[in-house]
Amino acid sequence: xxxxxxxxxxxxxxxxxxxxxxxxxxxxxxxxxxxxxxxxxxxxxxxxxxxxxxxxxxxxxxxxxxxxxxxxxxxxxxxxxxxxxxxxxxxxxxxxxxxxxxxxxxxxxxxxxxxxxxxxxxxxxxxxxxxxxxxxxxxxxxxxxxxxxxxxxxxxxxxxxxxxxxxxxxxxxxxxxxxxxxxxxxxxxxxxxxxxxxxxxxxxxxxxxxxxxxxxxxxxxxxxxxxxxxxxxxxxxxxxxxxxxxxxxxxxxxxxxxxxxxxxxxxxxxxxxxxxxxxxxxxxxxxxxxxxxxxxxxxxxxxxxxxxxxxxxxxxxxxxxxxxxxxxxxxxxxxxxxxxxxxxxxxxxxxxxxxxxxxxxxxxxxxxxxxxxxxxxxxxxxxxxxxxxxxxxxxxxxxxxxxxxxxxxxxxxxxxxxxxxxxxxxxxxxxxxxxxxxxxxxxxxxxxxxxxxxxxxxxxxxxxxxxxxxxxxxxxxxxxxxxxxxxxxxxxxxxxxxxxxxxxxxxxxxxxxxxxxxxx
Amino acid sequence: xxxxxxxxxxxxxxxxxxxxxxxxxxxxxxxxxxxxxxxxxxxxxxxxxxxxxxxxxxxxxxxxxxxxxxxxxxxxxxxxxxxxxxxxxxxxxxxxxxxxxxxxxxxxxxxxxxxxxxxxxxxxxxxxxxxxxxxxxxxxxxxxxxxxxxxxxxxxxxxxxxxxxxxxxxxxxxxxxxxxxxxxxxxxxxxxxxxxxxxxxxxxxxxxxxxxxxxxxxxxxxxxxxxxxxxxxxxxxxxxxxxxxxxxxxxxxxxxxxxxxxxxxxxxxxxxxxxxxxxxxxxxxxxxxxxxxxxxxxxxxxxxxxxx
Numbered sequence: 001x002x003x004x005x006x007x008x009x010x011x012x013x014x015x016x017x018x019x020x021x022x023x024x025x026x027x028x029x030x031x032x033x034x035x036x037x038x039x040x041x042x043x044x045x046x047x048x049x050x051x052x053x054x055x056x057x058x059x060x061x062x063x064x065x066x067x068x069x070x071x072x073x074x075x076x077x078x079x080x081x082x083x084x085x086x087x088x089x090x091x092x093x094x095x096x097x098x099x100x101x102x103x104x105x106x107x108x109x110x111x112x113x114x115x116x117x118x119x120x121x122x123x124x125x126x127x128x129x130x131x132x133x134x135x136x137x138x139x140x141x142x143x144x145x146x147x148x149x150x151x152x153x154x155x156x157x158x159x160x161x162x163x164x165x166x167x168x169x170x171x172x173x174x175x176x177x178x179x180x181x182x183x184x185x186x187x188x189x190x191x192x193x194x195x196x197x198x199x200x201x202x203x204x205x206x207x208x209x210x211x212x213x214x215x216x217x218x219x220x221x222x223x224x225x226x227x228x229x230x231x232x233x234x235x236x237x238x239x240x241x242x243x244x245x246x247x248x249x250x251x252x253x254x255x256x257x258x259x260x261x262x263x264x265x266x267x268x269x270x271x272x273x274x275x276x277x278x279x280x281x282x283x284x285x286x287x288x289x290x291x292x293x294x295x296x297x298x299x300x301x302x303x304x305x306x307x308x309x310x311x312x313x314x315x316x317x318x319x320x321x322x323x324x325x326x327x328x329x330x331x332x333x334x335x336x337x338x339x340x341x342x343x344x345x346x347x348x349x350x351x352x353x354x355x356x357x358x359x360x361x362x363x364x365x366x367x368x369x370x371x372x373x374x375x376x377x378x379x380x381x382x383x384x385x386x387x388x389x390x391x392x393x394x395x396x397x398x399x400x401x402x403x404x405x406x407x408x409x410x411x412x413x414x415x416x417x418x419x420x421x422x423x424x425x426x427x428x429x430x431x432x433x434x435x436x437x438x439x440x441x442x443x444x445x446x447x448x449x450x451x452x453x454x455x456x457x458x459x460x461x462x463x464x465x466x467x468x469x470x471x472x473x474x475x476x477x478x479x480x481x482x483x484x485x486x487x488x489x490x491x492x493x494x495x496x497x498x499x500x501x502x503x504x505x506x507x508x509x510x511x512x513x514x515x516x517x518x519x520x
Numbered sequence: 521x522x523x524x525x526x527x528x529x530x531x532x533x534x535x536x537x538x539x540x541x542x543x544x545x546x547x548x549x550x551x552x553x554x555x556x557x558x559x560x561x562x563x564x565x566x567x568x569x570x571x572x573x574x575x576x577x578x579x580x581x582x583x584x585x586x587x588x589x590x591x592x593x594x595x596x597x598x599x600x601x602x603x604x605x606x607x608x609x610x611x612x613x614x615x616x617x618x619x620x621x622x623x624x625x626x627x628x629x630x631x632x633x634x635x636x637x638x639x640x641x642x643x644x645x646x647x648x649x650x651x652x653x654x655x656x657x658x659x660x661x662x663x664x665x666x667x668x669x670x671x672x673x674x675x676x677x678x679x680x681x682x683x684x685x686x687x688x689x690x691x692x693x694x695x696x697x698x699x700x701x702x703x704x705x706x707x708x709x710x711x712x713x714x715x716x717x718x719x720x721x722x723x724x725x726x727x728x729x730x731x732x733x734x735x736x737x738x739x740x741x742x743x744x745x746x747x748x749x750x751x752x753x754x755x756x757x758x759x760x761x762x763x764x765x766x767x768x769x770x771x772x773x774x775x776x777x778x779x780x781x782x783x784x785x786x787x788x789x790x791x792x793x794x795x796x797x798x799x800x801x802x803x804x805x806x807x808x809x810x811x812x813x814x815x816x817x818x819x820x821x822x823x824x825x826x827x828x
Contacts, residue, residue: 094696094697095694098818100691106686111683
């Protein structure tokens with residue numbers, strides 16, 4: 001090369017990190033230049049987050065060196081990383097909900113800079129305005145939207161003299177408008193000479209934003225590319241390897257008789273910041289997938305709680321299945337009626353974090369012959385968990401691994417597998433592929449379609465409208481606790497559903513059974 | 521009812537409420553850091569007996585108070601080593617500490633039972649104590665009561681306006697986030713536990729050196745436990761802790777007065793009164809869930825391991 005390359009700002013040389021049973025990073029090398037926006041791509045569990053945590057000093061590499069602006073550094077803790085000019089926006093925000101924005105930011109600054117909170121508040125306002133990120137310094141964090149919380153995290157980094165900004169899947173929680181705003185900010189930062197490491201699954205976003213990309217698979221660098229010169233498809237290929245299918249179109253189905261009937265469901269939210277459900281009317285047929293689109297916080301949580309039985313209804317007839325009226329039944333009783341649930345929150349709701357996969361399998365599938373006369377049949381329980389791990393290709397160190405040791409996508413495959421195995425008559429799934437990588441998402445979609453073809457009624461709530469169009473047979477949207485009309489996917493389009501998501505629809509009354517005779 | 525009588529009752533209320541206020545403030549700080557130490561009663565007892573022994577043998581009340589606080593600290597250190605250092609269950613560790621404290625204090629104080637010392641005398645503050653009504657009520661106390669006023673203001677100031685206080689609250693809320701931004705979770709928690717111990721010791725010392733200057737086995741009479749309840753039902757706010765402590769004091773005085781008037785209610789039932797009244801009122805006060813959530817340390821009682 002004849003042109004003199006500038007010195008890399010950050011240079012990783014042969015970084016390795018081992019966890020019990022896994023080699024999370026295997027001799028990873030990376031060069032990052034000033035003003036460069038660099039994407040880190042890879043499936044869940046490929047080792048991206050681990051690598052970022054080592055750069056930010058949360059973990060230490062077992063082997064290899066980190067060079068910062070030409071000199072070898074040993075980053076022992078986050079404070080040291082920040083002193084070098086490295087900032088990180090975590091996937092699970094590292095914020096304190098009961099403190100104000102200013103207080104949150106003060107805690108990550110050196111003491112002498114954070115002494116005067118009023119002055120700091122002014123500085124926060126200044127920085128946030130400069131980068132077009134509206135923030136009110138005196139607001140308590142728990143009262144902020146997810147997007148605003150992320151802005152707090154970013155401003156927290158920007159308020160110091162920043163040379164490298166690391167963002168771990170920043171767009172997975174944002175609306176399209178918010179993503180646009182974030183990209184503007186990042187481009188402005190890069191133009192000022194800041195280096196940016198951008199971790200994401202969303203390949204179109206990477207193509208729109210990033211100059212270079214490094215692809216990790218199984219802890220190893222398997223490719224490097226310039227995203228603009230590639231297609232989303234070719235990048236995805238690099239991420240998942242040759243043999244994983246990327247996406248397919250699924251045949252749409254009509255469905256049979258109504259299975260789930262929700263009639264005039266109105267419920268006040270228990271959470272003071274929640275949404276009230278207003279006159280929800282919904283029918284889900286056997287053998288079809290109904291998708292509910294919507295921006296987060298429009299009543300999805302409340303609707304799911306009401307359907308799963310976490311929240312009981314006001315009269316039994318609000319929710320019906322062929323076997324009877326179930327709105328007053330607790331979750332266990334509803335499961336006995338053939339309902340199964342995949343909650344949004346995987347750790348804590350879908351699975352017990354500290355328990356093994358075998359035990360977590362038992363948690364909802366105890367009825368499938370795993371328990372006899374009050375005693376657990378451990379042989380069967382372990383076989384059950386093992387069959388899920390095998391059939392759904394759950395990556396883990398074995399069925400004795402604790403749920404929290406799995407990556408989000410793998411745990412989700414396990415939870416969905418557990419529910420599907422019980423052959424439910426109705427499956428209720430919330431955000432089934434949120435934060436899940438391509439390979440796992442395809443596997444989950446296929447499993448759902450198979451379940452549908454076997455005659456199960458499926459209701460999916462998701463914020464990913466593309467996903468809903470891909471797998472749903474009928475679709476509607478929820479806004480301010482009200483449900484839009486429900487239409488066959490072939491009779492509508494993304495534009496119309498997008499309008500529904502903003503509340504642009506007439507509320508429907510229950511129109512009686514959609515086909516066949518009523519059996520309620 | 522004449523005004524002097526009321527002032528006298530309120531004066532006694534402050535005196536009775538003071539040990540509760542001190543120990544509860546200590547536990548408040550400890551719990552805001554996310555550590556639940558159920559050993560208050562034990563730490564108070566050890567503080568009371570050590571304070572009394574040192575004061576009785578050296579004749580110095582000041583040294584006695586110092587010894588009480590130090591003894592409380594040592595007990596808290598033991599708790600810290602087990603519950604923080606070894607990540608043992610905080611609830612079980614705290615309970616064990618109370619049992620240990622009760623036994624230990626009875627053992628080392630055995631030969632001092634029945635002795636008395638010349639306790640802290642009221643120390644009227646010049647000028648201020650001349651103010652009608654307020655003077656005799658607030659400015660005619662012993663030095664430890666004044667100290668408790670200072671502690672109250674100090675804790676409020678610490679939590680509201682200092683960086684260390686902010687760190688403490690942040691660590692109590694989400695230690696994982698605190699680690700991610702680089703706050704010294706363990707160091708802060710140790711310090712908070714030690715402060716709680718010192719305050720429990722001081723409260724014990726107040727009982728054995730000022731309130732009733734003598735040592736008797738189990739003389740704290742459950743105040744450590746009521747302090748724990750106080751902190752929770754006061755939604756972890758110092759103002760409400762003070763209110764609850766004095767409410768307890770007032771109810772204690774009233775039960776003595778009622779008993780003195782010869783009302784034919786079982787004295788055992790009456791003795792229950794302060795505990796019942798305090799808890800009931802504070803439960804009513806803490807019924808606003810949204811506000812409680814704002815002050816409750818969310819990680820309370822959960823052992824924290826730094827994952828490496």
